[in-house]
Amino acid sequence: MQSFRTEIENPVVEKDILELERKIRLFQEGKVDEEKFRSLRLARGVYGQRQQGVQMIRIKLPYGKVTSKQLKRICDVSDEYSTGRLHITTRQDIQIHYVDLNRTPELWAELEKDDVTLREACGNTVRNVTASETAGIDVDEPFDVSPYAHALFQYFLRNPISQEMGRKFKVSFSASDADTGLSYMHDLGFIAKLKDGVRGFKVMLGGGLGSQPRHADVLFDFLESDKIIPLMDGVVRVFDRYGERKSRAKARMKFLIKDIGLDGFKALLAEEQKAVPYQSYPIDAEAYPKVEVAQVEVPQVEIADKNAFEAWKSTNLVPQKQQGFVAIGIKVLLGDWYTDKARKLADLVSEYAAGEIRLSLRQNILIPYVREGLLPFFYQELSNLGFTEAGYNKALDITACPGTDTCNLGIASSTGIAEELERVIRTEYPHYIANDDVTIKISGCMNACGQHNMAHIGFQGMSVRTKDKLVAPALQVLLGGSNDGNGNGRFADKVVKIPSKRGPQALRLILDDYEANGKGKSYADYYQEKGQMYFYDFLTPLSDVSNLSPEDFIDWGNSERYEKAIGIGECAGVVIDLIATLLFESEEKIQNAKEALEAGKWAASIYYSYTSMVNSAKALLTAEKAKVNTHAGIIKDFDAKFVASGRIDLGRGFEELALQLNKNEPTEAFAKSYLEDARHFLQTVEAYRKQELAEA
CATH class of the missing domain: 3.30.413.10 (Sulfite Reductase Hemoprotein, domain 1)
Structure with a gap:
């Protein structure tokens, strides 16, 4: 880590990265509890992958804005530390996979050179805005x-x-x-x-x-x-x-x-x-930084396939309120693209647009501030990159999480079935390429990273068991979700569970029924009119598992027989004293409170002191095998088990001590006195724990 210590100008960021490196070392030496280490690395964008021994890195990109310079930096990092693939998420982040845990600190340091962070991209934190x-x-x-x-x-x-x-x-x-x-x-x-x-x-x-x-x-x-x-x-x-x-x-x-x-x-x-x-x-x-659009002459180009150009314009252009400009939507299959094309795109928007792209909630790319006169040129350049498929934000544009490809929690493939459903729409329902009334989303499990339960047509990865106790990949079909605007929305109903290989057949039945009976209604309104049981009746024959073929036991995008499995996470491999770890963390929080106080950050110092107190109380309650479900519960239970019983004398109740937090304004004087309270409480808890161990 010493090699990049002086390259990071922001001392707060440098400290954060060095702390990650230190905790990785302590974890591998068996000195930090696995669960605690997991919490720390997740808060720094390092996520366990389904494949053992490698990590997924989530790069936090607020509201999906990425400058050309930042995109090139991300490409350099992906090539050096990963596989060159960039995955756009439904939260406007970029993920890269197959990263060695030991290299994550230096990877992060490289990103920070262009103000790109991993901080709080995962974990129990405020995620990407x-x-x-x-x-x-x-x-x-x-x-x-x-x-x-x-x-x-x-x-x-x-x-x-x-x-x-x-x-x-x-x-x-x-x-x-x-x-x-x-x-x-x-x-x-x-x-x-x-x-x-x-x-x-x-x-x-x-x-x-x-x-x-x-x-x-x-x-x-x-x-x-x-x-x-x-x-x-x-x-x-x-x-x-x-x-x-x-x-x-x-x-x-x-x-x-x-x-x-x-x-x-x-x-x-x-x-x-x-x-x-x-x-x-x-x-x-x-x-906020003003937009600067490149001033260039319009290159003269000749469009070979004018019909394709017009089809692209009809589905992939987004009007702008700025006169003379439009935004170009790029449909990115499953959110996956690669660094060779990403670098060329970065150069293109830098030289001919505003030097930025926006990543969308539907795993796509939007290029703002394209002069209308440059559209033929952009079409030609994007065609060379394979970025002119029609259907941006339309029915053909299916959203899907990574599913069983890389995610620990994936139950069934989401990417494989998504590719097949897009093929079905493209070849059998070509008029849906321009249809923005039907949204299809797929998740590999119930956690809904693919947002399946707010789609018009959603699929959730599951498994199904036959009478012979054979297990096959399955899909829960959900229908009727919608975004109705102004904070109103409808969640999709679970209609039927079917073997995964029947997903395309289910989509055909749904679209055929809509075309035959929709009569100009939006799909969301049509579903509401017909109701859940109407769709259950004509889809339920697909749920029969008494006649599965060998192919039904092989998931989409796979060649081997399906096996329901949760991916393997990291394992410390040694026994950890969790109580000692918690008290060690309380000491760290005291130090954080002291540093924040010295920096004049009263509110931050106060909260560090508060979390130290709660953490210390949690340590003793954990030793008693008591519930530690909420901070509020920890505070009350510590009073009941230790203070009221006379086992620990604080001179007052722990609730009164800890919740000074919300009874006082965040002043310097209170921050100082509260820090001293936290220090004294930790000393009291450590003394009690030492005596308890001596008497054991």
Whole structure:
């Protein structure tokens, strides 16, 4: 790690990368618990892969914006440390696969040279802030949401309140009422609004997908733009303290809202307001970098296939509010593209557009600020790269997660079936290439990374067992999801489970029925009119598993017989003293609190002190085999088991001690006294643990 220490100008980033290197070493030496190491590396974009011994690296790209320079840097890193393949996710990130764990710190250091981070791309953190890919150019937008999305990203990056939550936290920004940022399925969703000339947002809270999708509640019909960051600061604090931590299946924000209700959440939110460091956080949108479009002469080109050119223009151009410009959509099959083409694309947009691309929620690429007169030239250049397939954001454009290709949690192939379904549409239903009324999405498991349960037609990877106890790959068919705009959406119904190899047949039946009976209705409205059982009746014959052929036991894109398996994660290979590890982490948090205090970051110091206290309490409760499901529960249980019983004397209750956090404003004086409280509490806990071990 010494070789790049001096190459990173930002000391905070340098420290972060060196810390990752140190923790990798400690983990491999058996000195850090596997679960704790997993939490640390995930918060730094390093994700265990289905294939043993290699990692997936997720590169965090706020609202999908990538400059030409950044794209070239990502290409260099992918070629050096990975395989040259770039995978666009449904959260506007880029993933690269098959990376050696030991090389991840230097990989990260290379990315940071062009202000690209891995920090909090995975893990129980505030994930990538997503937004409409048309932000800044949308003909219907009241204003550009990009500066607001960027400010929120910066505020929560490395923010101690969101580093070790019970589960991930997802945020989106929508440019207009079309809600292309999908606010209704996010933990927090913001839809741009103007009210009496004031910029603000409609705010949606507590949405989510997964096995139990939940429609977000309206938290505010209109919230001024300077209030969105203080609001989220409070929301994250509540989620961190009261959110479930032990059962991952119930640890998302949507379950907390379900348990305590929207009014209950608002009450907890009100209790946190004194601790929130800003009551107003103005965002200077005018300071956001201005677009600079390349000034070039229009190259003269001759289009050989004018029909193909016109078809491409009819499906792949997005109008811009800026006169004389359009955006070009590039359909990227399954979100996978390669560094050789990515470099050429980076040069193209740098020399002839605005030097940036936007990655979309549908795993595609949008090139903004293309002069209308340059369209023939761009078409020719993109054709040379294989980037002119018609059907951008149309029915042919199927979204799919990596599934069993690389993901630990994948149950059945999503990429293989996606390719086959696109082939079916292209060859048998060519008119759907230009149809934007039918959206098809596929996930390899219930976690919905492919967003299958908000699609018009969705497929979820599963398995099915025959009477002879043979296991075959299967698909859950879901129908009727839709984005209805302005924070309203419908989740798809589970209709029937079928063997995977019958997926194309199911799609044919669904499309044939719609064409015969839809009568001009949108697919979403047609489904609502007919209802779930109508579709179940004509699809259910496909669910019969009594007559499976040998081919049915081989998943799409595979040649070997299907075997349901969860990928293998890392294993430390040694026994760890978890209690000692927790107390060691408490000491680290004390040090973080001290450094934040010295840097004048009172709120950050206070939160580090708070997490140290809770972590120390968790250590003793873990030794007692007590539940440690939530921060709030840890605080109450520590009082009951140790303070009230007289086993530990704090001079007051632990709840009173710890929750000074939300009873005081984040001043320097309080940060200092609270840090001393945290130090004293850790010393008390360590002394108790030492005596306990001596008497054992």
